[in-house]
Amino acid sequence: MTVKDTAAWLQERDHFLLLTHVRPDGDTIGSAAALCRALRALGKEAYLLENDGLTSTYAPYAEGLWAPEGYVPQYVVSVDIAVRNLFTEAAQPYRDRVDLAIDHHGSHEFFAAETCLEAESAACGEIVYAIIRELLPLTAEIALPLYVAISTDCGGFQYGNTTPRTHRIAAELMELVDVTEVNKALFRTKSRVRLAMEAWMVAHMELYDQNRVVVMQIPLALRREMQATEADIEELSALPVQVEGADCGITLRELREGVVKISVRTGPRVNASAVCAQLGGGGHKGAAGATVEGSLEQVKAAVLAAVEQVTQ
């Protein structure tokens, strides 16, 4: 469906439940929160389904929007979810009954009855912005979560997915809401634990392929030792590709014994989505992920092999 069709589809319906993805980021939470507020402003009933991975970073933007226990929705809408693998535990009952998926991932697996997909959007928030603009005038309370969604998914307007449209939307949102504190909180605040984790990761990084490939690790033992929360390690996957000379940054995070979350961030030479597809994951050309069984050493070998194969 186009943005216009999607707006009309939402306009005609009521009693929505909005789904966000596991390990929720700013885009999934911000997009869902903005859409939820917009639907409510239209007089409709709308809630976000609980997400137990929510961190303190994004929790403020979804306050008051969580579905009460026992809420029975008429329509289920997924926001920023590329594949059913990324459904939360709580969303499992809706695996086969998503009515509408709104997403911007090229690797989107069409699991919903209707889909509004714009893979060229920097953030799902850009699509939700366009949908909401069809429905009603923006307000500060809608602009804030939209700004969070869009600014976080384009790395604060610094990633390659940022487009002129991204900046123009940001300008419009900033006219409705002061984002100074949000920018400080999202982009220029690091807990002391996080700073210590970064220092550890840098001190233990490994370089491959003429220093173009940088691997950093977050062992479970380190997290426990530093008593790091989810918020402390959020977005640490942006770090490895920042090392001068690198155009393929890999973060290996031990989720639990024998399960490793891979995050790959790349420049034009390496297709991150293709690398992660080899390991059962997906995402965008410049940023993708996968969750793989094995030890850190085993998973590192597997992802390095995948990089080699993809860049050949």
Added chain:
Amino acid sequence: MTVKDTAAWLQERDHFLLLTHVRPDGDTIGSAAALCRALRALGKEAYLLENDGLTSTYAPYAEGLWAPEGYVPQYVVSVDIAVRNLFTEAAQPYRDRVDLAIDHHGSHEFFAAETCLEAESAACGEIVYAIIRELLPLTAEIALPLYVAISTDCGGFQYGNTTPRTHRIAAELMELVDVTEVNKALFRTKSRVRLAMEAWMVAHMELYDQNRVVVMQIPLALRREMQATEADIEELSALPVQVEGADCGITLRELREGVVKISVRTGPRVNASAVCAQLGGGGHKGAAGATVEGSLEQVKAAVLAAVEQVTQ
């Protein structure tokens, strides 16, 4: 002079020399380079005066624009220079003969015959953008240094000085030139030396006033031991205020034995410009600096006393 007046003033004249400030940043180099290219596109003679503090980070944007030895300008224009203290060694002969100053610092000391000052601009590059727009259509070669000027001075659109106008200008510039590589180089690339310096600074940081004031230091000995270049330590002053809970980040950098450069970055509670004014420096409310004689310990005591006095 207004932007319109300044454009007319430039239009009527020829044979320009453009001055940039000591320890040149993206805004002074980018703004001067863009203005130089625009003046040349109008068929005029224009050069940048050499700046021996130029780092490899910004050198590419001013290539081919440096004044040849013995160049005798008719008009001298300073770009992004707030006070004469910030003139380079090479600019000393022009101390009392600057014809036009283009600047965005509230602490601007009116040293030029004519001044185009817009203190509400996030970057001097925004003013230069507006001036150039009065003179000729933007081209890719003008858009690139303008993007560098604007994006660096607003911390990649993440600092509090960023306005809707900043985003709108960025959108327009991005339509003329691909900024992917520039963003990667400016905002998401750190040398290994820089990463090691950051780790050292974090490990040795000091917290004051309920952790709201964070002091980090860059001793001369550390720079020498790590063989750090100017480029390695550029913008390290953005680090202290990022520590969670801090709203006043102070970086003390030993320039040479007995001389310390202070950089202060602050939230709304602390006026950085007022703090630095007490120490003979200046800048903006949220970002200011000063160069002070004394040991690191002495200067630290002085700046902490200034913060206390200003926040009382």
